[in-house]
Structures are given as structure tokens and as C-alpha cells.
Amino acid sequence: MQDAKSEADEKLCSDSYKQKCxxxxxxxxxxxxxxxxxxxxxxxxxxxxxxxxxxxxRLPKIDLKTFDGTRKQWQVFYENFKSLIHDKKSLSGLQKLTYLSSVLKGHAESYVKNVPITEANYAIVWKNLVDHYQDIRALGSDLLDTMLTYPPMQTANTTSLNNLIHSLNDSVEALKNLKFEKLDDFILLNIGLKKLPFHVRRLFENEVKGADVPTFKEFIDFLRKQAKIAELTQTSNKDEKPKTQPPKTKVYLNSNSKNRDCPVCEGSHSIYACEEFKRFPVHARIERVKSLKRCRRCLGTHEDECRSKFACKECNQKTHHTLLHSNKTSSSNSAFTQHGSTSEENFEDQKSSIILTNLQATSTDHQDYTALLGTALITVKDINGKYQHMRAVLDSGAMSSFVSADCAERLGLPLLPDNTSISGLAESHVNSLGAINCLVKPRQTDEPKLRIRAIVIPVITENLPCVKISNEVRQFWSKLNLADPSFDDTNAKIDMLLGSEVFVRIVSGQKKITNDLGHALQSIYGNRGDGSGRSTSCSDECILISRSRLQDFETSILSSSGSSNLLRLSTA
Missing domain, CATH: 1.20.5 (Single alpha-helices involved in coiled-coils or other helix-helix interfaces)
Structure with missing residues (x-):
């Protein structure tokens, strides 16, 4: 009995121990x-x-090159940033993007402007930059152009020679760094492409668009194919002439004339622009024309060859010039003389009528007068997105707008092909160097902005005004908010000419002030002053202001409404 109890107690203790364990x-x-x-x-x-x-x-400061989107700067920037930042494994993507954002300027800044600074975005931004700018063909073409278009040296001094050495050496080393497979092949290709018309070059680019750098052999094969196409598509009748001439664009520019001596006063102007001749009574004018053996219709020197289609403004007859109309009253003659109105000159080529404004006219008190042409200080957007100040003459008679070659180079905008035929007085021609599309705005406000296609020519005109303005005229105009505060600066160059296609968008047509010293029209650039004013020196030059009658144009402008401002060209 006792043994059974001990066995039970032992079993109970064992179970309890196990549970505790x-x-x-x-x-x-x-x-x-x-x-x-x-x-x-x-x-x-x-x-x-x-x-x-x-x-x-704080990120350590590293001396990095900046990049504003100019392709010529890309290779230097690329090598610099790649070695100092991009290849550093110790830097995170976030840190690399921070560095990259700090050195991109101008057009290149658009790649990071609205991109969040995150780890993942660096790789995306860097790839986009490299894909756009790491174009070895475009980079190589720019370097070749730098060498081939380097201006000839005027003097072989130390500075000029060293500049040439640096320019050539830098370009050659940069070309080598691009690592073309066949550099000589690329150079020949680039020279050949420069000889092609724009539309043929576009055909070539479309044909080889899959290749990074086409070979010179591909270029020659393309030319042979185009020659074959031209041969097959030629008309079989080589003597056949087109029924209609292809349309031509002609632009008439302001021009100087120094060989138009007046037979009455021996001044540098035509007889119908002579103030002394206009002061003659009508019968005296007729007798003077007869004695000079001049044409009664155009006042030219060859009556038997006169082709003038103009008629007298008083009687609408084509038998005589307006200045020789015998029924004109004395009051009409007085008004004509006072305002100095000019009649149209009759050229053999009757394509346009041209208004002549003298820079010098002789009055009864022998004072000298100069014409104030409408100029304005404007701002034009350049290739880097910055606005540069330019001085423009506003000409309602010009069929197109123009920009000087020097101004176009400063803007750096892409030069577009242009085949406009530009002609002026006596069919004098100016060669177009191309055209640019530019954005123009007032110098004091951001609006309105005008998009203008301007033809590039070597020079617009000489400095305006050509002679110094008297203190009386300067004080009168300086009181106004002028579109061109430097209107009296004889050293101020003309960078642009804004023609008729933008004239009506610039001038509001509201005449601000009119008196003997000229008149002002409101424009988006400020008050535009024109007219004649006393000068402190004489000039025997005359300028052709426009190819159409400015009186008619002014009438249409003054009858319109708008908020623009401009300076009207003087007809006085």
C-alpha cells in the first residue's frame, strides 16, 4: 500500500516538472x-x-563648367561633368542631379526646370541631355565651320596670329576627341553638303537618317541618283519655254542718291522736289521747263521717251505735271509750297511710286533742315532666350523687314535660306544673306510680342540721323516719351528695318503732337517722332523713304483703331 502511494507521488512530481519545463x-x-x-x-x-x-x-563645392545649350560648349562641359560627377560612384543620384541642376543655364536649363530632385530622375535627365547634345556629326560640323569661316586677318600682328593659332588648334583637337572612324571622310562629306541647295540636302538627310555619320561614298551615290532622276524627268522638248515666269518677290529698300543735281538751284534733288522751283509762279515754271527742254509730263530730260502713266492731280489729265497746272490758285500754290509736298517721280520702270525726302532743304532764311525718320529702341530675343536692345527704323513702304548681318550674328538665331530679290533705286540690287525668325517686344514691357521674319542684308543704312540736330528740335522732342530716346545720336547704328507687314501692328494711328518741328504717332514702343527739324550742319544726301505714297497709307492708318505706337516717316 505504501509502495503504491510513493509511486503515484513520484509520477505526479514528474508530470509537474515537465509542465514547468x-x-x-x-x-x-x-x-x-x-x-x-x-x-x-x-x-x-x-x-x-x-x-x-x-x-x-552640405555637398562639397566642385568647380564645374556651366552649360547654356550652345552646342560648341557641349564637349568641354560633357567631359568635365562626366569625370567629376557622373563617374563618381560615391555620389548618389540625388546628389548628382543637384550638381547638374546648378550648372545648366539658358536653353539647357529646361531639361531640369520642372523635374523633381530625386534619386531616380538623375539617370533620366542625363540620358536626355546626352541624346540631344552628344551628336558628334553636328559637333564636328560646327568645329569645321569655325575653321572654314574664320575671318581673314587684316594685319599679321602678334595678337591676330596667336588668335588664329588658338582657334585652329582648339578646333582640331576637339575634332580628334570626337573620334570619327574616318575624319577625312567626314570633312569631305561636310564640304560637299555645303554646296547643295537646301531642299536637296534635306532629301539626303531623309535618305541616310538611320546612320550617325554618313560616308562620303554614300554622298556620291546619292548625287548620282539625283542626277539620274533629273535626267529622266527633264522635258523632251528642250526648246519649250514656260508660259509663265515663276513668281518673284521684290523688295524696295531705302537708297542714297548723290547724282541728281537740280537744274534750278543745283541742289542734290530732282527738279520737282526743288523748293525754289515750287515758289515760281505757274507760268514761270512752264517757261523754265521749256527753256531746259524738259518733259512737261514727268519733268524728265527726254520728252520723246517719257513713259509716265501719272496724271495731273488737279485735272486728271496726262498732258502735264501737277506743278505745271495753269489753273491752280495762288492759295493752292502757297499751300503747296508751305507743306513742301512732293509729286511722284516717273521712272521708266513704273513698278512703284517713290516719295523723296531731302535731308537738306534750303528755305528763305537759308537755314538747314534735316528729316527725322521714325526710329525705335526695341528688344529682340536671342538664341539663349535673352532680349537684346536693337535700334530699328520703321518704314511703312518697305515690303519686308530686314536685319543687318552684324545684328543677326549677335542674336545667334538659325539662319534660314532665302532667295528674295532685293532691289532699290535704279534697279540697284542687294544680296540676301538669308533670313531669321525673331521675337520682338518693347524695351520697357513684356507685351505685346511680335514674331517677325527678317531678311539678313550686310547693312540697313548709314547712321541716323546723318547730321546733328539743333538744340531747338532736341529740346522739343526730349519732353515726350519717345520710342527712340537716342533719336538725335548721329553715332547710333540702325540694326533693323521693320516693314509694312508689321507697321499696322505697331502704330495705333493716333497723332500725338503736330507742329512745324514735326509730328508724333503713338506706338507700342512709345511716341514716334517724324518731320523736319533744323540741323547744325549741311548734307547733300537724299534718302528714298518708301516705295508707295505715304499720304495714302497715313490716311488708312489714322482711320483705324488700336493700341500700338509708331513713328511715321516724313513726307515733308
């Missing part, structure tokens, strides 16, 4: 798991704190 074991694992979770949490917190601290560390 199991409980302790379960508790151990629970605690161990909790410890592991705590360790992970602490490690994660330390990592986050470390990252936060590292991100707040």
Missing part, C-alpha cells in the same frame, strides 16, 4: 523573438538617422 521553454522563445524584433527596430532607426544625417550634409 515546457512553460519555461515557451517563455524563452517568446522573449527571444521579442529581443530580435527590438534589435531590428533599433537597427532600422539607426539607418534612417544615418541617412537623414548624410542627406543634410
Amino acid at each position: 515546457k512553460a519555461y521553454e515557451d517563455l524563452y522563445y517568446i522573449v527571444a523573438q521579442a529581443v530580435q524584433r527590438c534589435k531590428k527596430a533599433v537597427k532600422s532607426s539607426e539607418t534612417a538617422e544615418s541617412l537623414r544625417a548624410s542627406s543634410e550634409v
Whole structure:
């Protein structure tokens, strides 16, 4: 009995021990798991704190090249940034993008302007930049152009020679760094392409658009194919002439004339522009024309060859000039003389009528007068998105707008092909160097902006005004908010000529002030002053202001409404 009881107690103790052991074991694992979770949490917190601290560390300053989008600067910038930033594995993408954002300017800045600074965005931005600017063919063409278009030296002094050496050496080394497979092949290709018309070159580019750098052989094969096409599409009748001439664009520019001596006063103007001749009574004018053996219709020197189609403004007859109309009253003659109105000159080529404005006219008190032409200071957007100040003459008679070659070079805008035939007085021709599309705005406000296609020519005109303005005229105009505050600066160059296609968008047509010293029209650039004013020196030059009657144009402008401002060209 006693043995059975002892056995039962022993079994009970054994079961209780096992239960306690199991409980302790379960508790151990629970605690161990909790410890592991705590360790992970602490490690994660330390990592986050470390990252936060590292991100707040100020990035070291590195001397990096800036890049404004000019292709010629790309290779230097690319090598510099790649070696100092892009290839550094110790820098994060976020840090690299921060550096990149700080050195992109101008047009290149648009690649990062609206991009969040994040780790992942660096690779995207860098790839976009490289894809656009790392065009070895375009880079090589720019370098070749730099060498081939380097201006000839006027004097072989030390400075000029060193500049040439640096320019050539830099271009050659840069070409070598581009690592063309066949550099001589690329040079021949580039020279050949320059000889092609624009539309043929476009055909070539479309044909080889899959190749990074076409070979010279591909270029020659293309030319042979085009020659074959031209041969097959030629008309079989070589003597056949086109029924109609292809349309030509002609632009009539302001021009100087120094060989038009007046037979009455020996001044540098035509007889119908002579103030002394206009002061004669009508019968005296007729007798003077007879004695000079001049044509009664055009006042020219060859009556039997006169082809004038103009009629007298008083009686609408084509038998005589307006100045020789015998029924004109004395008051009409007085008004004609006072305002100095000019009649149209009759050329053999009757394509246009031209108004002549003298820079010098002789009055009864022998004072000298000069014509104030409408000029304005404007701003024009250049290739880098910045606005440059330019001085423009506003000519309602010019069929197109023009820009000087020097101005076009400063703007750096793409030069477009242009085959406009530009002619002036006596069919004098000016060669077009191309054309640019530009954005023009007032110098003091951001609006309105005008998009203008301007033809590039060597020079617009000489400095305006040609002679110094008297203090009386200067003081009168300086009181107004002028479109051109430097209207009296004889050293001020003319950068642009804004023609009739934008004239009506510039001038509001409201005449501000009119008196003996001229008149002003409101424009988007300020008050535009024109007319005649006393000068302090004489000039025997005359300028052709426009190819059409400015009186009629002014009438149409003054009857219109708008908010623009302009300076009207004088007809006095």
C-alpha cells in the first residue's frame, strides 16, 4: 500500500516538472523573438538617422563648367561633368542631379526646370541631355565651320596670329576627341553638303537618317541618283519655254542718291522736289521747263521717251505735271509750297511710286533742315532666350523687314535660306544673306510680342540721323516719351528695318503732337517722332523713304483703331 502511494507521488512530481519545463521553454522563445524584433527596430532607426544625417550634409563645392545649350560648349562641359560627377560612384543620384541642376543655364536649363530632385530622375535627365547634345556629326560640323569661316586677318600682328593659332588648334583637337572612324571622310562629306541647295540636302538627310555619320561614298551615290532622276524627268522638248515666269518677290529698300543735281538751284534733288522751283509762279515754271527742254509730263530730260502713266492731280489729265497746272490758285500754290509736298517721280520702270525726302532743304532764311525718320529702341530675343536692345527704323513702304548681318550674328538665331530679290533705286540690287525668325517686344514691357521674319542684308543704312540736330528740335522732342530716346545720336547704328507687314501692328494711328518741328504717332514702343527739324550742319544726301505714297497709307492708318505706337516717316 505504501509502495503504491510513493509511486503515484513520484509520477505526479514528474508530470509537474515537465509542465514547468515546457512553460519555461515557451517563455524563452517568446522573449527571444521579442529581443530580435527590438534589435531590428533599433537597427532600422539607426539607418534612417544615418541617412537623414548624410542627406543634410552640405555637398562639397566642385568647380564645374556651366552649360547654356550652345552646342560648341557641349564637349568641354560633357567631359568635365562626366569625370567629376557622373563617374563618381560615391555620389548618389540625388546628389548628382543637384550638381547638374546648378550648372545648366539658358536653353539647357529646361531639361531640369520642372523635374523633381530625386534619386531616380538623375539617370533620366542625363540620358536626355546626352541624346540631344552628344551628336558628334553636328559637333564636328560646327568645329569645321569655325575653321572654314574664320575671318581673314587684316594685319599679321602678334595678337591676330596667336588668335588664329588658338582657334585652329582648339578646333582640331576637339575634332580628334570626337573620334570619327574616318575624319577625312567626314570633312569631305561636310564640304560637299555645303554646296547643295537646301531642299536637296534635306532629301539626303531623309535618305541616310538611320546612320550617325554618313560616308562620303554614300554622298556620291546619292548625287548620282539625283542626277539620274533629273535626267529622266527633264522635258523632251528642250526648246519649250514656260508660259509663265515663276513668281518673284521684290523688295524696295531705302537708297542714297548723290547724282541728281537740280537744274534750278543745283541742289542734290530732282527738279520737282526743288523748293525754289515750287515758289515760281505757274507760268514761270512752264517757261523754265521749256527753256531746259524738259518733259512737261514727268519733268524728265527726254520728252520723246517719257513713259509716265501719272496724271495731273488737279485735272486728271496726262498732258502735264501737277506743278505745271495753269489753273491752280495762288492759295493752292502757297499751300503747296508751305507743306513742301512732293509729286511722284516717273521712272521708266513704273513698278512703284517713290516719295523723296531731302535731308537738306534750303528755305528763305537759308537755314538747314534735316528729316527725322521714325526710329525705335526695341528688344529682340536671342538664341539663349535673352532680349537684346536693337535700334530699328520703321518704314511703312518697305515690303519686308530686314536685319543687318552684324545684328543677326549677335542674336545667334538659325539662319534660314532665302532667295528674295532685293532691289532699290535704279534697279540697284542687294544680296540676301538669308533670313531669321525673331521675337520682338518693347524695351520697357513684356507685351505685346511680335514674331517677325527678317531678311539678313550686310547693312540697313548709314547712321541716323546723318547730321546733328539743333538744340531747338532736341529740346522739343526730349519732353515726350519717345520710342527712340537716342533719336538725335548721329553715332547710333540702325540694326533693323521693320516693314509694312508689321507697321499696322505697331502704330495705333493716333497723332500725338503736330507742329512745324514735326509730328508724333503713338506706338507700342512709345511716341514716334517724324518731320523736319533744323540741323547744325549741311548734307547733300537724299534718302528714298518708301516705295508707295505715304499720304495714302497715313490716311488708312489714322482711320483705324488700336493700341500700338509708331513713328511715321516724313513726307515733308
